[in-house]
Amino acid sequence: MTNATPTSIEKEDDFGFGTQIRKSPYFDATVRWGAKGFSVYNHMYIPRDFGDPVQNFWNLVNDAILCDVAAERQVEITGPDAAKFMQTLTPRDLSEMAVGQCKYVLITNQDGGILNDPILLRLAENHFWISLADTDILLWAQGVAVHAGMDVSIGEPDVSPLQLQGPKSGEVMKKLFGESIMDLRYYWLRELELDGIPLIVSRTGWSSELGYELYLRDGTRGDELWEKIMAAGESFGLKPGHTSTIRRIEGGMLSYHADADINTNPYEIGMDRLVNLDMDADFIGKAALKRIRDNGVSRKEVGLRIEMAPLKKPNTRFWPLTKDGKTVGKVTSAVYSPRLDQNIALAMVATELSEIGTTLEIPSESGPVKAIVVEKPFFDPKKQKATSS
Amino acid sequence: MTNATPTSIEKEDDFGFGTQIRKSPYFDATVRWGAKGFSVYNHMYIPRDFGDPVQNFWNLVNDAILCDVAAERQVEITGPDAAKFMQTLTPRDLSEMAVGQCKYVLITNQDGGILNDPILLRLAENHFWISLADTDILLWAQGVAVHAGMDVSIGEPDVSPLQLQGPKSGEVMKKLFGESIMDLRYYWLRELELDGIPLIVSRTGWSSELGYELYLRDGTRGDELWEKIMAAGESFGLKPGHTSTIRRIEGGMLSYHADADINTNPYEIGMDRLVNLDMDADFIGKAALKRIRDNGVSRKEVGLRIEMAPLKKPNTRFWPLTKDGKTVGKVTSAVYSPRLDQNIALAMVATELSEIGTTLEIPSESGPVKAIVVEKPFFDPKKQKATSS
Numbered sequence: 001m002t003n004a005t006p007t008s009i010e011k012e013d014d015f016g017f018g019t020q021i022r023k024s025p026y027f028d029a030t031v032r033w034g035a036k037g038f039s040v041y042n043h044m045y046i047p048r049d050f051g052d053p054v055q056n057f058w059n060l061v062n063d064a065i066l067c068d069v070a071a072e073r074q075v076e077i078t079g080p081d082a083a084k085f086m087q088t089l090t091p092r093d094l095s096e097m098a099v100g101q102c103k104y105v106l107i108t109n110q111d112g113g114i115l116n117d118p119i120l121l122r123l124a125e126n127h128f129w130i131s132l133a134d135t136d137i138l139l140w141a142q143g144v145a146v147h148a149g150m151d152v153s154i155g156e157p158d159v160s161p162l163q164l165q166g167p168k169s170g171e172v173m174k175k176l177f178g179e180s181i182m183d184l185r186y187y188w189l190r191e192l193e194l195d196g197i198p199l200i201v202s203r204t205g206w207s208s209e210l211g212y213e214l215y216l217r218d219g220t221r222g223d224e225l226w227e228k229i230m231a232a233g234e235s236f237g238l239k240p241g242h243t244s245t246i247r248r249i250e251g252g253m254l255s256y257h258a259d260a261d262i263n264t265n266p267y268e269i270g271m272d273r274l275v276n277l278d279m280d281a282d283f284i285g286k287a288a289l290k291r292i293r294d295n296g297v298s299r300k301e302v303g304l305r306i307e308m309a310p311l312k313k314p315n316t317r318f319w320p321l322t323k324d325g326k327t328v329g330k331v332t333s334a335v336y337s338p339r340l341d342q343n344i345a346l347a348m349v350a351t352e353l354s355e356i357g358t359t360l361e362i363p364s365e366s367g368p369v370k371a372i373v374v375e376k377p378f379f380d381p382k383k384q385k386a387t388s389s
Numbered sequence: 390m391t392n393a394t395p396t397s398i399e400k401e402d403d404f405g406f407g408t409q410i411r412k413s414p415y416f417d418a419t420v421r422w423g424a425k426g427f428s429v430y431n432h433m434y435i436p437r438d439f440g441d442p443v444q445n446f447w448n449l450v451n452d453a454i455l456c457d458v459a460a461e462r463q464v465e466i467t468g469p470d471a472a473k474f475m476q477t478l479t480p481r482d483l484s485e486m487a488v489g490q491c492k493y494v495l496i497t498n499q500d501g502g503i504l505n506d507p508i509l510l511r512l513a514e515n516h517f518w519i520s521l522a523d524t525d526i527l528l529w530a531q532g533v534a535v536h537a538g539m540d541v542s543i544g545e546p547d548v549s550p551l552q553l554q555g556p557k558s559g560e561v562m563k564k565l566f567g568e569s570i571m572d573l574r575y576y577w578l579r580e581l582e583l584d585g586i587p588l589i590v591s592r593t594g595w596s597s598e599l600g601y602e603l604y605l606r607d608g609t610r611g612d613e614l615w616e617k618i619m620a621a622g623e624s625f626g627l628k629p630g631h632t633s634t635i636r637r638i639e640g641g642m643l644s645y646h647a648d649a650d651i652n653t654n655p656y657e658i659g660m661d662r663l664v665n666l667d668m669d670a671d672f673i674g675k676a677a678l679k680r681i682r683d684n685g686v687s688r689k690e691v692g693l694r695i696e697m698a699p700l701k702k703p704n705t706r707f708w709p710l711t712k713d714g715k716t717v718g719k720v721t722s723a724v725y726s727p728r729l730d731q732n733i734a735l736a737m738v739a740t741e742l743s744e745i746g747t748t749l750e751i752p753s754e755s756g757p758v759k760a761i762v763v764e765k766p767f768f769d770p771k772k773q774k775a776t777s778s
Contacts, residue, residue, distance in 0.1 A: 017428050017437045018634060018703045019721060020523065020646040039406050040429035043523065043646055048406045109531050134409065134432065136525035138651075142498050143532020146673055156651075245407060257409040257432055262527075262545075284535055314407045332408060 021045055024070030025160050025222025033230070033240040041071035041134045047242050053313075054338050056239075057246040060207060061339070064166030065241030066229055069206075070222075074159040074215070075130040075138045081150035082126035088148070088283050089130075089141060090120070091266065093276035097122050102187045102202050106266050106274050107137060108285035112292050113262040114269075115140055117254060119204050119213075121189055129200075129215075131161065133256035144284065158219050159200075163243065164229065165211030167385070168236040173212055175232045177201070184212075186387045194228060197221045206243050208251030208377070209385050245314050249335050249344055252303060252377035259301065259332045259346050265292050268348065269301045299329065300354040303376030306343035306362065308369045310336040321349055321360045321371060328353050331362065331371070337378065344378045345371070410434055413459030414549050414611025422619070422629040430460035430523045436631050442702075443727050445628075446635040449596060450728070453555030454630030455618055458595075459611070463548040463604070464519040464527045470539035471515035477537070477672050478519075478530060479509070480655065482665035486511055491576045491591050495655050495663050496526060497674035501681050502651040503658075504529055506643060508593050508602075510578055518589075518604075520550065522645035533673065547608050548589075552632065553618065554600030556774070557625040562601055564621045566590070573601075575776045583617060586610045595632050597640030597766070598774050634703050638724050638733055641692060641766035648690065648721045648735050654681050657737065658690045688718065689743040692765030695732035695751065697758045699725040710738055710749045710760060717742050720751065720760070726767065733767050734760070 022044040024030075030047045037049030047068050050056055059065045077086055087094050090105040097103055099122050107116045107130075116137045121129040130137055141154045164172060173181045177192060181201070184190055189202035198217040205211030216225055230238060245255075254260050254269065266275050266289065277290055314335045321329040329349030336343050353360065356375060361368035375381070411433040413419075419436045426438030436457050439445055448454050466475055476483050479494040486492055488511050496505045496519075505526045510518040519526055530543045553561060562570045566581060570590070573579055578591035587606040594600030605614055619627060634644075643649050643658065655664050655678065666679055703724045710718040718738030725732050742749065745764060750757035764770070 018644065018647055019705060019707055020644050021428065023706065039410065110535060115528060136528055139504060139525055139529035140532040143529040144535050146499060146533050147536035255407065255409050257411070258407055316408060317412065318408055
């Protein structure tokens with residue numbers, strides 16, 4: 001990384017425990033703009049606190065926010081066999097994926113377990129970026145390649161994404177890139193420059209709102225890019241922010257490690273549409289996923305409404321779910337939605353208890369709390385906010 | 390994980406942003422015993438602050454400390470081809486590795502880049518644990534296995550290590566396990582129970598002091614194990630603590646991501662002894678490492694003495710190293726050692742400037758700071774503290 005500055009040796013308030021966790025090219029900018037707390041994602045700090053998460057939610061759903069998601073590292077796959085190799089990594093059929101298109105995909109291991117749920121970007125016929133959730137898919141892909149007998153190169157390019165999300169994000173983008181950006185369709189990408197700063201821009205994001213991701217291709221220019229976007233957004237109410245747990249649960253979007261992990265398969269999370277067992281390609285996990293499809297799954301991800309006083313913050317442990325005193329699942333992500341005035345959650349429960357309307361319980365010190373299986377997403381079920389512009 | 394408790398739903402001061410980062414089986418115990426700050430390592434919280442890092446250092450070098458290192462996740466390799474497969478993962482010759490032995494190894498990719506520097510434990514002829522630094526080697530190993538054509542199983546067992554380190558650690562172990570534990574030699578392991586709690590105990594650690602690691606094999610019993618050890622250690626001055634940056638830099642020990650990464654090879658860090666190019670086994674990276682050995686390396690890891698006022702905390706950025714105004718390397722880990730009364734550091738510099746006595750400079754706002762290449766380790770060069778008992 002190129003973040004070393006002559007002055008840092010004398011900074012006393014420098015954040016962090018050492019150099020083992022990377023700082024994003026936007027790190028200093030986010031601190032300057034009010035970041036108060038960071039989590040760690042793909043071995044990199046990610047801002048998770050700009051004061052009030054509820055205000056961050058309203059900023060996102062009413063106007064727009066800019067989020068440092070450089071921690072969504074890219075795995076770059078190139079070489080003559082890149083497309084063929086990429087198809088072995090995912091159960092989703094990529095044969096119709098055009099150059100310039102993005103796809104939400106799952107990466108599975110030989111047991112059909114989910115290793116990551118990234119956005120895949122196709123930059124050229126044999127040029128892909130896997131825009132990662134929080135696991136080292138770089139190592140997975142390089143490991144698979146060792147004995148695969150295919151001609152591919154796999155590495156981590158100097159690419160650091162930002163997310164610009166919210167109903168006003170289109171206006172901000174128009175100001176930055178001109179009217180033509182309005183032609184960029186949902187889940188497509190474009191190569192652009194902003195005053196000479198090299199970018200890939202896509203209409204994607206982790207918010208269920210209209211939104212864009214800007215993939216910076218030169219880490220030395222992070223500060224400059226951040227400031228240009230904030231300046232362009234000022235008149236539209238753009239605020240610095242972080243990915244919103246409230247909005248993503250409202251949208252029924254998964255957070256890897258929380259709602260899915262290596263022991264979760266695509267059918268359990270209702271992602272059947274991301275698994276194409278009929279294609280010829282022999283992707284990793286195909287046999288296992290066929291067995292799972294044929295045998296059915298014993299647990300399923302559901303939406304829950306939790307009937308108690310508003311949660312003060314998301315759960316940080318997997319709460320047990322019970323029925324008649326027996327453990328039948330776990331709450332994976334819970335939060336209070338101020339818009340819905342409800343505690344909403346994603347949970348993994350026994351299949352026979354996954355029907356809408358089923359009443360379950362969460363044990364607590366003051367007695368069981370009622371949790372009712374409900375439809376998800378909780379808000380904007382047709383995802384119209386993200387897909388229309 | 391089994392950390393869900395009936396009361397947690399009502400806890401307002403619960404630590405963390407959500408469930409995406411795991412809590413160790415010792416998490417509650419460390420909070421109870423004074424942990425004030427956590428980092429994230431292998432997707433899990435790891436305590437990094439019990440108040441004063443200098444006091445933690447003195448506790449370690451004078452008495453003993455107990456550290457939650459459950460974040461050092463284990464990759465378990467079993468099956469008829471486990472030994473053969475394990476040898477493909479590391480350039481270190483394992484042919485003489487006995488059952489019951491541990492080895493410090495490097496895991497390299499096809500370019501000879503370092504993916505991890507774990508401790509390897511051999512529990513049986515075809516049963517290994519890779520005790521990880523901070524990368525998803527579980528995914529690497531599973532990835533390599535996809536097309537390897539070997540009969541192996543690779544997973545993450547329910548194992549959570551603790552480190553008991555310091556000159557008094559032997560006394561604490563004797564009180565816990567009886568006199569016979571004194572026969573456990575440096576880098577060997579033993580299967581033991583403590584009041585029915587299943588453990589693997591090894592004489593290893595990340596401190597350069599006498600020390601032990603206790604690998605808990607049942608995550609539900611973390612709290613119980615922690616309390617038993619603390620009780621046994623009370624009369625010997627045992628304190629809760631965290632791995633000491635001061636002591637590990639004094640000992641010249643690497644921290645992955647800080648001092649080495651995927652773009653670092655074993656020769657650059659002076660780990661030639663961990664690479665056996667003459668064995669028959671065709672481990673991953675062998676051809677690349679042969680080329681690197683034959684061609685030599687352009688940069689080397691060195692020890693530095695930095696001549697300035699005592700650093701208040703470790704560097705959190707890679708400081709540039711210059712010679713005659715030209716950048717010639719970077720400081721990877723720097724800290725003030727109260728015992729040596731010096732600022733000491735590990736750094737990567739151009740090979741021609743790696744000689745002991747070379748004077749380099751670190752640019753700073755108030756002018757260049759002098760950094761002199763010195764012998765490492767900085768303390769106890771023969772590692773007598775860790776190896777003798």
